Amino acid sequence: MFFEGSEKKLEIVIKRSNMNSLRNIDQSFWTEVVEASGAQILSSVHNNHLSAYLLSESSLFVWDDRIVMITCGETKLIKAVHTFLKRFPKEDILSLIFQRKNEYCSHLQKTNFFSDIDSLKGVFNGKSFRFGNMDGHHNFLYHLDKKFTPSPNDYTHELLMYHLGSDAKAIFCQEGQEKSNIREFLKLNKYFNGWKIDDFVFQPYGYSLNAIKGPHYFTIHVTPQEEASYASFETNLALWGEHQNYGFQILQAFSPESFDLVSFNDSLPERPFQNNNYLVKYVKEKLNCGYEVQFKQFIKKDTTAENAISIS
């Protein structure tokens, strides 16, 4: 059975004045938000800054004034917005960004970006963009058409990896794989000592990880199936600045045939991954909601003739 790894992503920032903290809300509310999208909460970790929920399809992070929710598979993430709005008047929402990455099999999805956005039309004024060509990798992005001033350290990095290398497939395609082997493969002890980590190995395949320390998070989701292997790494760390060694390390570990870098309010490297790739698309847009978004697609330099994929 085909599983769509490519994610939808939602980020909402709310006004602090009217309430204490999103983190004080009973978990039953987050259960409702997650279930509206068609996913389930599997487990969670917490610290003084945020709560990280591991979902049956990806992740939810909750800070005092912000949520980031990522879902994959056939989920309808846009429904989480409508559930969120049952509790919060739209006037309390300072920023809302909804993204949808290109899918391997969009014809199997229950909604598409355009139908998602249509459902917000009666509620918000928003703007929509596409980063990347329709025939290549691309990200659709919708944002609330409202002026917002992100704090100076408010940046996000997304690393989206397609067609994983043989080492990664060997690790992630082994049924009943141990978490400890995966953590070792990802070199988490070396780079992320002291982080709270919550991970899950799905049956027969699939791996999700949430990690938090202070106000920072990173999350990894892997769909290793041969036909459409995919892995994503998302974080609010300076992935191509202070933490670039880990950026390179994760690219090395997954050795994707093609990958995209997306950043919000932070710079992207000229060419990561030991120069062994082509930059094939670069898009940069300053959104009027206060974020500058950059998108770069890279394709690995390896064009020796290969056989076709036999389907039947």
Add this chain to the structure above:
Amino acid sequence: MFFEGSEKKLEIVIKRSNMNSLRNIDQSFWTEVVEASGAQILSSVHNNHLSAYLLSESSLFVWDDRIVMITCGETKLIKAVHTFLKRFPKEDILSLIFQRKNEYCSHLQKTNFFSDIDSLKGVFNGKSFRFGNMDGHHNFLYHLDKKFTPSPNDYTHELLMYHLGSDAKAIFCQEGQEKSNIREFLKLNKYFNGWKIDDFVFQPYGYSLNAIKGPHYFTIHVTPQEEASYASFETNLALWGEHQNYGFQILQAFSPESFDLVSFNDSLPERPFQNNNYLVKYVKEKLNCGYEVQFKQFIKKDTTAENAISIS
């Protein structure tokens, strides 16, 4: 309104012994075959070797023992197979190849490659392949699992061009454009003097052309709309041998951001288009129905930062 330019393609070769020629069949049969797929015959040209029908969605070519049918948009080309089978017992079919190229918006299609092929399962034994990765350009190909020996000059070239350059868009996006201007842009007089040409300018946009000379054909289809511009050139000429100047000419005229070359039983160039591109995928497969199929995807070297595409 979005129009899907990417094509489905069908090629059927039949046994000659049981009949005179496919070209002697009344046109009403070809009308039925074409209408089964959801298209219409607009016009036709004929010579002593073949008939070329220009369709509302692409083309149909009929030789004595062979048909090539190409359709785009939301057509269901697979239905043409079933209509063909009403008149020809499956034992008379020596070779059948059904291709489906990656679509810009597969979620808008009425069928997909897998449902198409499922409909043939009760009739034929076939094999299916994918050329190219799911996250990039790719071609699905189904062939009858039957030994067939193509003649030495039986080769085909497909040139699929995505995101057309500004010159091509200027010509093809002008409403009410004259055929003569398009033919001049394509330099048909220079390269194809003496060919019978049948072309059609669609309203508001779109251009289709069939051309024949002796047993040879070429066909051009252009969907110039900004969001998903696309053009294809298909022929049984030696496009990268004797006619390579025209191959380079058409690439130059359309200046696509990305293009695929597909060949059946003929070689592909190392790197066409003045070296101004990257080869990003190369697949080669010898099918047991007698054809060797090659697929190469190229992306233009131009990665200066551009703005995102504003959707709303």
